[in-house]
Amino acid sequence: MAAVQAASRPAPPVRRDRSKDWRTSVTDSLSLVQSFSLPRLAFAATFIVVLLYGGLYIASRVGQPDFVRLADLDAVENEFAGLRLRGSDGQFDLAAGRYAAALDALGAARSSTLGLFPHYDTAGLNEAIGLLEEAAELEGQDSALGLEAWFLIGKILLYEGELDVARDALEIVVEQQGPSAPDAQRLLDELGPVPVPGE
Numbered sequence: 001m002a003a004v005q006a007a008s009r010p011a012p013p014v015r016r017d018r019s020k021d022w023r024t025s026v027t028d029s030l031s032l033v034q035s036f037s038l039p040r041l042a043f044a045a046t047f048i049v050v051l052l053y054g055g056l057y058i059a060s061r062v063g064q065p066d067f068v069r070l071a072d073l074d075a076v077e078n079e080f081a082g083l084r085l086r087g088s089d090g091q092f093d094l095a096a097g098r099y100a101a102a103l104d105a106l107g108a109a110r111s112s113t114l115g116l117f118p119h120y121d122t123a124g125l126n127e128a129i130g131l132l133e134e135a136a137e138l139e140g141q142d143s144a145l146g147l148e149a150w151f152l153i154g155k156i157l158l159y160e161g162e163l164d165v166a167r168d169a170l171e172i173v174v175e176q177q178g179p180s181a182p183d184a185q186r187l188l189d190e191l192g193p194v195p196v197p198g199e
Contacts, residue, residue: 070190071159074118076106076152095139099149102131106156125156132156147178154184158191167191 109124132153136146154169173184 067158067161067163067191070187071155073106073110073120073155073159076103076155095135095145098131098135098138099145102128102135102149102152105131106152120159122160125160129153129156141172142176144179147173147176148180151178151180151184154187158187163191 105124105128106120109121109128111119111121132149136149136153139146139149141147141150150169151173154166154173157163157166157169167188170184170188172178174181174188178184
């Protein structure tokens with residue numbers, strides 16, 4: 001009778017070895033990670049970062065008003081980075097010194113976040129304009145350096161949204177046929193005709 005009861009009892013459940021299940025899942029995860037090579041992961045991460053940065057760069061440019069994009073003060077900084085002008089005799093020229101100081105002031109006025117969303121401090125721009133006016137006055141309004149100073153003044157005023165005064169500065173450059181006269185004319189064409197009051 002005891003033998004019959006023992007046979008009718010269900011067999012005890014087989015005890016699972018949990019440590020093997022855990023090891024198996026970790027091994028599966030490691031093999032999945034190992035299936036992607038380190039260079040491929042690095043390339044994918046770099047691609048994502050570049051794509052994200054590029055999207056933010058485009059957004060920072062598109063979000064700017066048209067006259068700020070036209071002024072393109074960042075190009076001025078890049079073109080004249082580290083420029084130090086001297087007179088024809090090789091001696092330091094006061095007007096050229098003022099022009100170079102204006103470029104430094106323009107560079108110092110710029111701020112950005114990782115090169116995105118650039119912004120120029122108004123006080124720094126005003127300092128640059130003052131130095132450029134001094135350079136033009138010292139060198140002469142119709143000199144090459146004086147006309148370059150007026151061109152840069154026009155671009156700074158354009159950035160600040162002072163469109164009428166910017167037009168006046170750019171027209172001086174075009175009328176006197178300064179070195180940047182074609183660029184000044186292009187900016188004037190982009191700005192369009194002066195609006196007539198009452199129309």
